[in-house]
Amino acid sequence: MEAHLPAQAAPISNLSPCGGGQCASVCAECRVRLYAVCAALASDEIHELERITQHVSLPAKAALFHAGDEAQSVYTVTSGTLRLQRDLADGRRQVIGFAIPGDFIGLAMDEHFGFSADSLTPVNLCRFDRQAFARLAHERHGLLGRLHDFASHELGLAQEHMVVLGRRRAEERVAAFLLRWRERMARLTGASATLALPMGRQDIADHLGLTIETVSRTLARWMREKVILDVPDGIRILDQDRLEETVAG
Amino acid sequence: MEAHLPAQAAPISNLSPCGGGQCASVCAECRVRLYAVCAALASDEIHELERITQHVSLPAKAALFHAGDEAQSVYTVTSGTLRLQRDLADGRRQVIGFAIPGDFIGLAMDEHFGFSADSLTPVNLCRFDRQAFARLAHERHGLLGRLHDFASHELGLAQEHMVVLGRRRAEERVAAFLLRWRERMARLTGASATLALPMGRQDIADHLGLTIETVSRTLARWMREKVILDVPDGIRILDQDRLEETVAG
DNA sequence: GGGCGTTTTTGATCCAGATCATGGAGAGAT
DNA sequence: ATCTCTCCATGATCTGGATCAAAAACGCCC
Numbered sequence: 001m002e003a004h005l006p007a008q009a010a011p012i013s014n015l016s017p018c019g020g021g022q023c024a025s026v027c028a029e030c031r032v033r034l035y036a037v038c039a040a041l042a043s044d045e046i047h048e049l050e051r052i053t054q055h056v057s058l059p060a061k062a063a064l065f066h067a068g069d070e071a072q073s074v075y076t077v078t079s080g081t082l083r084l085q086r087d088l089a090d091g092r093r094q095v096i097g098f099a100i101p102g103d104f105i106g107l108a109m110d111e112h113f114g115f116s117a118d119s120l121t122p123v124n125l126c127r128f129d130r131q132a133f134a135r136l137a138h139e140r141h142g143l144l145g146r147l148h149d150f151a152s153h154e155l156g157l158a159q160e161h162m163v164v165l166g167r168r169r170a171e172e173r174v175a176a177f178l179l180r181w182r183e184r185m186a187r188l189t190g191a192s193a194t195l196a197l198p199m200g201r202q203d204i205a206d207h208l209g210l211t212i213e214t215v216s217r218t219l220a221r222w223m224r225e226k227v228i229l230d231v232p233d234g235i236r237i238l239d240q241d242r243l244e245e246t247v248a249g
Numbered sequence: 250m251e252a253h254l255p256a257q258a259a260p261i262s263n264l265s266p267c268g269g270g271q272c273a274s275v276c277a278e279c280r281v282r283l284y285a286v287c288a289a290l291a292s293d294e295i296h297e298l299e300r301i302t303q304h305v306s307l308p309a310k311a312a313l314f315h316a317g318d319e320a321q322s323v324y325t326v327t328s329g330t331l332r333l334q335r336d337l338a339d340g341r342r343q344v345i346g347f348a349i350p351g352d353f354i355g356l357a358m359d360e361h362f363g364f365s366a367d368s369l370t371p372v373n374l375c376r377f378d379r380q381a382f383a384r385l386a387h388e389r390h391g392l393l394g395r396l397h398d399f400a401s402h403e404l405g406l407a408q409e410h411m412v413v414l415g416r417r418r419a420e421e422r423v424a425a426f427l428l429r430w431r432e433r434m435a436r437l438t439g440a441s442a443t444l445a446l447p448m449g450r451q452d453i454a455d456h457l458g459l460t461i462e463t464v465s466r467t468l469a470r471w472m473r474e475k476v477i478l479d480v481p482d483g484i485r486i487l488d489q490d491r492l493e494e495t496v497a498g
Numbered sequence: 499g500g501g502c503g504t505t506t507t508t509g510a511t512c513c514a515g516a517t518c519a520t521g522g523a524g525a526g527a528t
Numbered sequence: 529a530t531c532t533c534t535c536c537a538t539g540a541t542c543t544g545g546a547t548c549a550a551a552a553a554c555g556c557c558c
Binding site for chain 3: 547
């Protein structure tokens with residue numbers, strides 16, 4: 001099972017300060033501000049958040065943190081995709097989700113992370129000291145409210161995913177995944193025919209409680225049947241109705 | 250599949266005001282106050298919560314609300330057990346959890362409920378108008394913080410359950426369920442050898458993504474092997490280590 | 499371009515758990 | 529005490545997706 005060992009821990013840290021003008025250095029210029037928790041703060045309040053913000057980047061296929069690590073920081077993703085997963089002792093793993101720009105990592109505000117986070121692509125993040133962030137959330141009421149909105153939204157998605165994992169057949173799972181991923185990407189990039197899939201087949205399988213073979217076969221069949229089209233680093237959805245029918249049962 | 254149709258909707262409502270002194274009429278006497286969201290409020294603040302509280306009860310096997318219903322109220326469970334579930338169009342269902350005393354129902358504070366709630370036993374609840382509760386949460390900072398703590402705790406449990414549903418074998422699922430249920434009950438009643446199981450086999454199966462036969466066979470085997478003992482309305486765990494080993498893999 | 503590790507595809511076979519089928523055990527109701 | 533209804537147990541059989549086993553298709557580095 002070498003295939004999906006977590007990206008190896010960096011000697012000290014995979015993170016480097018985000019330089020070279022590739023990150024918005026101020027929130028006012030941030031492309032994901034309105035999607036992120038940060039939208040809770042008015043322009044005059046956002047400076048307080050900026051004071052505790054570090055812009056950091058992570059190369060592709062690197063660990064941001066491991067399950068059980070002390071949660072010194074929490075993060076907002078500003079670019080790239082991460083994979084969030086929990087592992088069993090014997091190597092089985094469950095990908096609990098993928099984090100994309102605008103997502104907040106560390107909602108639980110817990111002492112320790114309950115899952116691991118690894119970058120799938122190069123990633124830029126706003127890093128906040130957890131304690132300082134928690135303090136700010138308790139001072140600035142809107143921020144706490146928005147954190148709670150994010151958490152309860154996530155909770156709803158998690159419950160929906162329980163249905164997928166507990167009661168859906170393989171084909172339905174893959175269809176549901178593609179449609180939801182497309183929806184999330186659409187929020188960021190606008191509706192687009194081609195759908196980038198930064199995660200590998202194994203990641204999709206581990207997200208859906210399937211094997212890589214089943215995911216591969218399902219996608220291959222849909223390609224044969226012209227439901228989707230293979231494009232580099234993703235797919236193009238040709239027959240969305242067909243996928244929706246599959247999910248509806 | 251008549252077996253687990255949702256309890257039929259009441260003509261108007263299954264709820265009745267809680268009378269006859271069976272509920273604590275004031276928070277100060279509430280047995281679950283310290284476990285519930287209410288613990289966020291100091292004794293001088295709790296009166297504001299009491300002002301918007303209605304004590305209601307529900308008989309066994311009755312619907313509290315259905316998925317998609319407008320969420321006019323949110324609830325704290327003070328006694329009894331409820332089953333929370335999501336249904337697919339063709340009758341498959343996923344039990345997303347069981348609510349016990351101290352639990353808060355309606356964390357999402359969403360316009361509409363994302364799941365159905367049915368009582369398994371007679372239930373007593375504190376009912377809050379959702380809007381009034383939300384308003385209070387935004388005034389009394391601690392309450393919102395505690396709501397968020399509850400939501401993120403639930404999120405962690407939901408993620409753990411994803412691992413169960415996505416990656417665990419049948420036997421591991423049942424063992425994990427028994428141990429977690431015992432843990433939750435222990436918080437309420439103190440450590441006890443006998444474990445009440447107010448939910449039926451079908452409910453457990455639908456919670457774990459299994460069939461009733463698989464659950465039944467697994468429990469039957471453990472009874473034969475003296476891992477558990479059958480008692481009326483529940484079981485007694487004789488060999489907890491064995492269950493823990495099963496979960497550990 | 500060619501070698502090499504990694505990921506994906508595809509085929510053959512297997513098996514854990516689903517499905518089908520039946521009998522039994524309680525709990526009410528009359 | 530018998531009927532009915534619901535839930536649970538257990539045996540027999542089936543099957544969707546897992547597992548096993550190669551190839552093929554990628555990068556990617558030199």
